[in-house]
Amino acid sequence: MGLIASLPILVFVLVWIFAYLNTIYESYRKVKVKTQNFIKGKSPLETESVVMEYKQAPGPFPWPIIGNLAILGQYEVPFEAFTALSKIYGDAYSLTLGTTRCLVVNNLELIREVLNQNGKFFGGRPDFIRYNRLFGGDRNNSLALCDWSHLQQKRRNLARKHCSPRDASTFFTKMSDVGCFEMQEFMSKLKADIVPGQEYDLKPVIMQACANMFSQYMCSTRFDYENSGFQVIVRYFDEIFWEINQGYAVDFLPWLVPFYSKHMKKIVHWSTTIRKFILEKIIDEREQNIDLDEPDRDFTDALLRSLIEDNDVSRNTLIFMLEDFLGGHSAVGNLVMLALSHVVRQPEIGKRIQAEIDEITENGKRNITLRDTERMPYTVATIYEVLRYSSSPIVPHVATEDCTISGHGVTKGTLVFINNYELNTSEKYWDNPKEFDPDRFIEKVIQEQSKVEKVARKLSESSDSGVEFESHAQSVKVEAPKYEEVLRVRKNIPHFLPFSIGKRTCIGQNLVRGFGFITLANILQQYDVSVKDLSAVKTVPACVALPPDTFSLVLTERQR
Numbered sequence: 001m002g003l004i005a006s007l008p009i010l011v012f013v014l015v016w017i018f019a020y021l022n023t024i025y026e027s028y029r030k031v032k033v034k035t036q037n038f039i040k041g042k043s044p045l046e047t048e049s050v051v052m053e054y055k056q057a058p059g060p061f062p063w064p065i066i067g068n069l070a071i072l073g074q075y076e077v078p079f080e081a082f083t084a085l086s087k088i089y090g091d092a093y094s095l096t097l098g099t100t101r102c103l104v105v106n107n108l109e110l111i112r113e114v115l116n117q118n119g120k121f122f123g124g125r126p127d128f129i130r131y132n133r134l135f136g137g138d139r140n141n142s143l144a145l146c147d148w149s150h151l152q153q154k155r156r157n158l159a160r161k162h163c164s165p166r167d168a169s170t171f172f173t174k175m176s177d178v179g180c181f182e183m184q185e186f187m188s189k190l191k192a193d194i195v196p197g198q199e200y201d202l203k204p205v206i207m208q209a210c211a212n213m214f215s216q217y218m219c220s221t222r223f224d225y226e227n228s229g230f231q232v233i234v235r236y237f238d239e240i241f242w243e244i245n246q247g248y249a250v251d252f253l254p255w256l257v258p259f260y261s262k263h264m265k266k267i268v269h270w271s272t273t274i275r276k277f278i279l280e281k282i283i284d285e286r287e288q289n290i291d292l293d294e295p296d297r298d299f300t301d302a303l304l305r306s307l308i309e310d311n312d313v314s315r316n317t318l319i320f321m322l323e324d325f326l327g328g329h330s331a332v333g334n335l336v337m338l339a340l341s342h343v344v345r346q347p348e349i350g351k352r353i354q355a356e357i358d359e360i361t362e363n364g365k366r367n368i369t370l371r372d373t374e375r376m377p378y379t380v381a382t383i384y385e386v387l388r389y390s391s392s393p394i395v396p397h398v399a400t401e402d403c404t405i406s407g408h409g410v411t412k413g414t415l416v417f418i419n420n421y422e423l424n425t426s427e428k429y430w431d432n433p434k435e436f437d438p439d440r441f442i443e444k445v446i447q448e449q450s451k452v453e454k455v456a457r458k459l460s461e462s463s464d465s466g467v468e469f470e471s472h473a474q475s476v477k478v479e480a481p482k483y484e485e486v487l488r489v490r491k492n493i494p495h496f497l498p499f500s501i502g503k504r505t506c507i508g509q510n511l512v513r514g515f516g517f518i519t520l521a522n523i524l525q526q527y528d529v530s531v532k533d534l535s536a537v538k539t540v541p542a543c544v545a546l547p548p549d550t551f552s553l554v555l556t557e558r559q560r
């Protein structure tokens with residue numbers, strides 16, 4: 001009787017022992033990979049297929065059940081742990097989180113190998129339960145969290161034109177117009193709300209402004225700031241953005257799910273509410289009025305057209321794509337709030353941005369547009385420095401087959417962490433990396449005077465403002481009769497990869513730069529931003545998100 005009663009316990013213990021032995025086996029087994037070798041004495045075109053065995057990268061020994069999770073728990077954020085562990089195990093090392101095999105790559109060369117050279121082997125994403133819950137039970141509905149597939153390639157192509165507008169395109173002009181219009185509405189809202197000298201909860205309003213920019217740009221629809229349904233979904237988008245930027249033990253220990261059931265329900269509620277809103281307030285109406293003979297007005301038209309013309313694109317694909325892209329506004333709003341957090345910590349940064357603004361707008365005779373970016377290098381550099389300093393994590397990639405990285409075997413299913421925190425914060429790559437200093441992204445270049453004039457005149461002509469060339473004198477300082485010293489943003493810094501590289505690189509980066517710039521510059525054009533209690537301004541390392549409820553700011557109208 002006693003033996004029968006203890007049978008389930010015995011079975012449980014045996015299963016547990018077996019699982020642990022399997023984890024150890026998986027950690028140390030050699031990986032067989034087929035490679036093409038040159039044949040001695042033959043032409044380089046003739047190769048032979050050889051199966052080679054590779055050891056996996058070294059790493060700490062995994063504990064039962066939790067693997068190496070306890071090590072990560074000792075740090076404020078996992079990326080700090082990744083950097084610390086690289087000092088012990090080298091730039092490529094293995095971890096076992098729960099029972100999931102992970103590889104952490106910590107230098108530029110290795111990161112390039114994973115994302116570029118061997119990108120075809122690392123197109124998967126982790127199968128976290130949270131990710132599935134957020135996207136209607138299947139993370140493959142999401143553009144950023146799905147595994148690589150033919151459909152994903154198609155979705156990226158569909159989005160590219162609209163979501164990555166190039167400088168000279170009509171989409172770029174539209175982006176500028178949409179951003180400027182929304183900023184006027186935003187300013188009216190602030191004027192009505194702000195009580196001089198008192199703190200103001202700016203984040204929700206910035207998020208709504210950014211949501212309207214995205215919605216107007218992609219769906220030709222915007223919502224009133226007082227619309228309660230709109231307020232709710234903007235809040236839920238922000239909750240999701242914060243959620244996606246957090247790591248939870250349940251991601252690697254799925255048996256903890258029952259303890260997270262309330263949290264999971266909340267996630268499902270956020271995402272279903274958003275989906276319902278988008279369907280009712282945007283898609284339903286647009287679907288009835290689409291005219292296939294007319295050119296696409298916006299991203300929604302392009303999606304609706306593909307729904308009709310392309311068998312691969314389902315209604316579900318369309319809804320989730322719109323949700324994904326509209327949700328991008330949360331990243332921009334959070335980025336602007338982070339930029340303001342640095343402005344209140346270092347007021348001289350705000351002053352320099354304002355000097356740039358005042359210079360090219362002739363002391364506020366017009367508002368900033370997207371066409372001003374070239375002549376506002378310090379403002380653009382501030383946005384880049386926020387991206388570096390907050391070091392947005394790259395969504396982990398997953399190996400889709402057995403392969404190698406830098407001579408280390410990588411088993412199919414291994415989750416790869418790209419430690420761009422190390423790229424962004426190491427003294428190997430930056431001077432004084434702990435300092436927030438936009439100047440690191442600025443360089444002086446000497447240009448022929450005629451060339452400088454031509455560029456500046458072209459910019460002035462193409463601007464909606466009609467501001468004359470002479471007004472840009474500060475950004476184009478005269479040093480010698482024939483040559484000018486120009487400040488500009490440093491481009492192509494090889495170790496600065498805020499939007500990642502390779503086939504899964506961020507699709508929204510031009511929207512981030514564009515709408516982020518317009519929002520930040522317009523706020524600082526109209527207001528001095530400060531805070532009553534600096535200790536309330538809390539940000540998290542290796543995180544481009546702020547909690548939905550965060551610090552308030554004092555906005556004081558500027559006197560010119």
Ligand code: HEM
Pocket residue numbers: 115143144145156163324325326327328329331332335387392393394395396498499500501502503504505506507508509511512544
């Ligand atoms: C602060 C702003 C943002 C940052 C720092 C950022 C950064 C990133 C990074 C690092 C990735 C992962 C790339 C990889 O896995 O290798 C990514 C993916 C992605 N981003 Fe962004 N992003 C931002 C805003 C946006 C916005 C506004 C949108 C859309 C409107 C967007 C759309 C996407 C999509 C769709 C992917 C997935 C691409 C794929 O997996 O194929 N992002 N982003």
